[in-house]
Amino acid sequence: MKEKLLAIEAALDSEIALVADNEGIEALRVKYLGKKGELTAILRSMGSLSAEERPVMGKLVNEVRASIEAKIGAKKEILAQEGLAKKLLDEAIDVTAPASIRTLGSRHPIAAVTEELENIFIGMGFDVADGPEVEYDYYNFEALNTPEGHPARDAQDTFYINSKVLLRSQTSTVQVRTMEKQKPPIRIISPGRVYRSDAVDATHSPMFHQMEGLVVDKGITMGDLKGTLELFAKTLFGEDTRIRFRPHHFPFTEPSAEVDISCFMCGGKGCSLCKKEGWIEILGAGMVHPNVLRGCGIDPEEYSGFAFGMGIERIVMKKYGITDMRLLYENDVRFLKQFN
Ligand code: DAH
Numbered sequence: 001m002k003e004k005l006l007a008i009e010a011a012l013d014s015e016i017a018l019v020a021d022n023e024g025i026e027a028l029r030v031k032y033l034g035k036k037g038e039l040t041a042i043l044r045s046m047g048s049l050s051a052e053e054r055p056v057m058g059k060l061v062n063e064v065r066a067s068i069e070a071k072i073g074a075k076k077e078i079l080a081q082e083g084l085a086k087k088l089l090d091e092a093i094d095v096t097a098p099a100s101i102r103t104l105g106s107r108h109p110i111a112a113v114t115e116e117l118e119n120i121f122i123g124m125g126f127d128v129a130d131g132p133e134v135e136y137d138y139y140n141f142e143a144l145n146t147p148e149g150h151p152a153r154d155a156q157d158t159f160y161i162n163s164k165v166l167l168r169s170q171t172s173t174v175q176v177r178t179m180e181k182q183k184p185p186i187r188i189i190s191p192g193r194v195y196r197s198d199a200v201d202a203t204h205s206p207m208f209h210q211m212e213g214l215v216v217d218k219g220i221t222m223g224d225l226k227g228t229l230e231l232f233a234k235t236l237f238g239e240d241t242r243i244r245f246r247p248h249h250f251p252f253t254e255p256s257a258e259v260d261i262s263c264f265m266c267g268g269k270g271c272s273l274c275k276k277e278g279w280i281e282i283l284g285a286g287m288v289h290p291n292v293l294r295g296c297g298i299d300p301e302e303y304s305g306f307a308f309g310m311g312i313e314r315i316v317m318k319k320y321g322i323t324d325m326r327l328l329y330e331n332d333v334r335f336l337k338q339f340n
Contacts, residue, residue, distance in 0.1 A: 001042065001049075001057055005064045008038050012068055016075050025075055032068050039065055106340040110209055110328060113316045114191045117211055120235045121189045124228065126213070129188040131174035133195070137164050139173040144252040145291045152251050157197050159206075167195035171212035172252060175288070175307055178214060179296035184303050185217040191312065202324045209312035216288065216298065216305030222255070225285055225306035229259055233282075236315075237264040244279055253286025253307055264318075273318065280318055283310035 012032055019025050032038055042061060049057055118128055131139075146152050156169035174190035191211040198204040215224065226245070233241045241264060245257040260281050263274035270276040285308035290300035313325055320339070322328070327335050 001045075002060060005042065005060060008032065008042075009064055009067060012071065016071060019075060019079075022076070022079060025072060025079060029072050033065065033072075039068070104340075106337055108328075108336065109316050109320060109322075109339045110312060112339065113319065114209065114211070114312055116236070117310075117312070117315070118189065118191065120232055121213065123235075124187075124231065126187045126189045129174050129178050129190045131168070131171070131177050131190060131192065133168055133193050134161065135166060135168040135173050137166055139176050140166060140168050140170065143176040143292065143295050144172055145289050145295075146251040150251060158195050159197060169196050170194055170309060171210040172307070172309055174212050175214045175252070176292070176296055179216065179293070179298055184298065184305075185215075186305070187215050187217075189213045200326065202326065205313070205325055205329065208325075211310050211312055213308045214288070214305060215307075216293070216303055218303055220287075220304045220306055222287060222306070225287070225308070228306075229283070229285065229308065233261045237261055237319075240267065242268070245285075248284065248286075250284055250286055252289050252292050253284075254289045256284065256286035259283045259285055259308070273321065282315060282318075283308050285309070 012028065015028060016025075019028060030037065034040070039061065046054060046057060046061075122128070140158075141147070141150070141153055158169040159167040161167075171190050171192050171194060174188070174192075178186060178188050178190075189211055190213075191209065193207055194210050195207050198206055200206065213228075215228070226243070230243050233243050240262075242262040244260045244262075246260065248256045248258040250256040258281055260279035262268040263271060263278055263280055265271050265273040266278065268278040270278045274280050285306065288305040288307050293300045293303060293305065313328060316322065316328065317325065
């Protein structure tokens with residue numbers, strides 16, 4: 001029986017060396033120490049021993065059991081430590097690995113320039129007003145002294161929702177909406193989207209952006225308009241910039257003008273940017289027509305005003321030397337990220 005006990009312990013020694021995980025060690029525990037295990041079998045057979053042999057063998061069985069328990073316990077401990085070491089290794093952060101690059105977006109050039117324009121006029125005391133893009137024919141044409149059948153409507157052919165409602169073709173609508181709500185003095189700008197049924201090409205889009213300006217007060221003159229636009233042009237394009245007024249016609253201003261700035265690339269000598277003209281047209285402007293003031297309940301005998309409207313894409317394109325307007329709407333990141 002003693003030999004049998006020693007053989008069991010020796011067998012355990014060789015088996016335990018091969019165990020590599022918790023399941024393996026648990027199987028060994030059951031095999032050697034469990035109810036149906038080898039030691040239990042020996043304990044059961046002790047009844048056949050003599051009264052002298054029994055306590056001696058009992059002591060030996062207990063010693064072997066304790067030794068086996070200790071060996072299994074020690075192996076468990078080793079396995080736990082190996083597991084922890086492996087986990088630490090697996091979860092370690094390799095600080096030398098290259099970082100994953102997060103690309104930051106950038107502001108769209110139209111949004112950036114719009115904000116720049118706004119800031120220039122806010123600095124001169126203007127408020128920023130807003131108006132709807134889906135608009136009544138009344139605000140887009142009628143109240144701007146452009147009744148049905150007026151030839152100026154053709155040039156701004158837009159998208160009609162029905163005979164009275166359309167997508168606005170100009171931000172000038174906000175002039176009327178502002179004057180209806182607010183008594184002079186009025187000093188507002190209003191940037192936003194406008195629509196025209198134009199086919200897409202390098203300089204046209206059925207949707208583009210404009211910024212309107214309106215000043216109404218007592219004693220406002222063309223001199224105020226000129227001074228305001230000159231300061232605007234110098235702030236945006238540089239101190240040496242000059243402006244030029246060319247007579248023009250808009251139904252809602254009288255007199256009306258188209259306004260050019262001296263080319264900021266060549267200073268007026270003529271280059272590819274200004275198409276050898278020396279001047280770049282940037283906006284339309286004029287003194288608010290008495291009919292428009294009257295229609296909004298403002299007495300043209302008491303008040304006068306000036307207005308102007310500019311295309312934002314045009315300014316963006318000139319400023320950054322962009323020759324194809326479509327680039328502004330394609331949202332190709334290779335194009336957009338240049339404006340970071
Ligand atoms: N609304 C005009 C257009 O889209 C631009 C314009 C011209 C606006 C003269 C004005 C102005 O306020 O006074 O062509």
